[in-house]
Amino acid sequence: MARLLLGVTGGIAAYKSILFVRLATKAGHQVRVVQTETSQRFVAPETFRAITGAPVLTDEFEPDPMRGAFPGDPQPTHAAISHLALVENADAYVIAPATANAIAGLATGRADSLVASAYLAADCPVLVAPAMNHRMWHHPATLRNVARLREDGAIVVDPGSGALASKGEHGDGRVAEPEELLAAVEAVLSGTAPSAAVPTGPLELGPGGASPSEGSLAPGTPQDLAGLHVLVSAGGTREPIDAVRFVGNRSSGRMGYAVAARAAARGARVTVVAANVGLPDPAGCTVVPVATAEELRAACAEAFGSTDVLVMAAAVADFRPVDPEAGKIKKQGRTGMTIELEATVDVLLELSARRRPGQTLVGFAAEHGDQAVAHAREKLTRKGLDAVVVNDVSQPGIAFDATDNAVTIVTAGGDRAVARAAKERIADAILDDVLVSRGG
Ligand code: CTP
Numbered sequence: 001m002a003r004l005l006l007g008v009t010g011g012i013a014a015y016k017s018i019l020f021v022r023l024a025t026k027a028g029h030q031v032r033v034v035q036t037e038t039s040q041r042f043v044a045p046e047t048f049r050a051i052t053g054a055p056v057l058t059d060e061f062e063p064d065p066m067r068g069a070f071p072g073d074p075q076p077t078h079a080a081i082s083h084l085a086l087v088e089n090a091d092a093y094v095i096a097p098a099t100a101n102a103i104a105g106l107a108t109g110r111a112d113s114l115v116a117s118a119y120l121a122a123d124c125p126v127l128v129a130p131a132m133n134h135r136m137w138h139h140p141a142t143l144r145n146v147a148r149l150r151e152d153g154a155i156v157v158d159p160g161s162g163a164l165a166s167k168g169e170h171g172d173g174r175v176a177e178p179e180e181l182l183a184a185v186e187a188v189l190s191g192t193a194p195s196a197a198v199p200t201g202p203l204e205l206g207p208g209g210a211s212p213s214e215g216s217l218a219p220g221t222p223q224d225l226a227g228l229h230v231l232v233s234a235g236g237t238r239e240p241i242d243a244v245r246f247v248g249n250r251s252s253g254r255m256g257y258a259v260a261a262r263a264a265a266r267g268a269r270v271t272v273v274a275a276n277v278g279l280p281d282p283a284g285c286t287v288v289p290v291a292t293a294e295e296l297r298a299a300c301a302e303a304f305g306s307t308d309v310l311v312m313a314a315a316v317a318d319f320r321p322v323d324p325e326a327g328k329i330k331k332q333g334r335t336g337m338t339i340e341l342e343a344t345v346d347v348l349l350e351l352s353a354r355r356r357p358g359q360t361l362v363g364f365a366a367e368h369g370d371q372a373v374a375h376a377r378e379k380l381t382r383k384g385l386d387a388v389v390v391n392d393v394s395q396p397g398i399a400f401d402a403t404d405n406a407v408t409i410v411t412a413g414g415d416r417a418v419a420r421a422a423k424e425r426i427a428d429a430i431l432d433d434v435l436v437s438r439g440g
Helices: 014-026 045-052 082-089 100-108 114-121 140-151 178-190 193-197 254-265 293-304 347-353 372-382 423-437
Strands: 003-008 030-035 092-098 126-130 160-163 170-174 229-235 269-275 285-290 309-312 319-321 341-343 360-367 387-392 404-411 414-422
Touching: 003 014, 003 082, 003 114, 014 030, 014 045, 014 092, 014 178, 030 045, 030 114, 082 114, 092 100, 092 114, 092 178, 100 114, 100 126, 100 140, 126 140, 126 178, 140 269, 140 285, 229 254, 229 293, 254 269, 254 285, 254 309, 254 423, 269 293, 285 293, 293 309, 293 347, 309 347, 309 423, 347 360, 360 372, 360 423, 372 387, 372 404, 387 423, 404 423, 414 423
Parallel strands: 003 030, 003 092, 092 126, 229 269, 229 309, 269 285, 309 360, 360 387
Antiparallel strands: 160 170, 319 341, 387 404, 404 414
16 A cells, blocks of 8 residues: 555546545555645545545645655654655645646746645656646647656656547546546556566567556556657548549558557657548647648648657558549539549658658558568668668458557568567567667
8 A cells, every 4th residue: 555645636537536545545545635726726634634534735935734744654753844755654645637838838847836846856756647628738838748747758648639627628638537536547557567567578479368458557667758749640541533422541540640659648749640530639649630632731841840850650642633623523414434633742751751860760661462571671771761661451350440450660681570469569579679769
């Protein structure tokens, strides 16, 4: 059983922290609570005091009647400095809910509340559970701040997706459920968090392994991509024939979204250029929606300058109708129809031509049959890439619109087959190879 210090900041999700404290105390943990002033507009300190059996502190200068002790522990005879004594005695410091404002403060090291100064003074594991509106969660400022917290060693327990506090709004930003949060804390304390959640080594990949939910952040995930900007293209482009019809393909965006979610979970700043993807946004990523190859080209070109790693998972149309109709083509009077197509720009090739040292470029190839790897190797050289991820689209049950995939990663150093597994695991294998090719 552990001593848990809970920091509560000012959002509507503060009520869930009451449930967290109940669960934690029922499980036998000793809990103390520190609150920001704003959080007391949502939950009164008396509520936490009643459940924990200990006073709640808000102000750094407020004397702690328990002198930094946790319930059930002997109290020291000298008066303690609250923000130092409480975290010194805690086995873990959990900040939940953490508002966008609180996260910004923590990321910059501001010590403007007891919650914040306890964070700076903590040398125990710190878990941060963000809670906010989805637009705030996806704002580049928040993404930067969250990435900074991870770099600084905090374990960010990603918010979930669903109905948000503002009426009618859905999306990412709901604070992790109390049960999940407690499980995350206990996993960190027992040292089982990293490997139990998502194996990151490619050699551990195998069929039938458990898949983390898309975009979930396993507590303790190694932050080996911290400081990198990863640009991922995902989905499939649609090239208009007329106002209602298009030339498209079967790509769902699952593979690209899995790469984006895993890169974010591993600490990267992630931009996703998403072509017609009907999935929830991957957590912690900036998503730029596009429709056509030309729009995808423009969005990628804009983000590429600051990109360290490009993973081009989108199925970009190779051809598009030369002269799309502005209205809807009527069938009346026609017995057939020919649509003239023209080649689109190869976006990956174009970006590769302007790459600068230090950028890593990964392409995908949908290949059919025996010559898959040989074709991919040719693509690797022709497009000047660091890796090509080959999907053998002749295999049933993988690749297009499936949750699993099996790939071969072709690099200058050789080929590596990654056995069938959830796309998140394949994503981790690709990102591992990216790190290897960057020499890390
Ligand atoms: N790609 C691109 N722009 C295009 C077409 C493809 O950026 N207009 C990218 C894809 O995102 C992918 C890689 O290039 O990363 C695929 O290369 P490509 O040569 O198109 O391979 P295949 O789609 O497998 O097609 P082919 O059968 O022509 O080899």
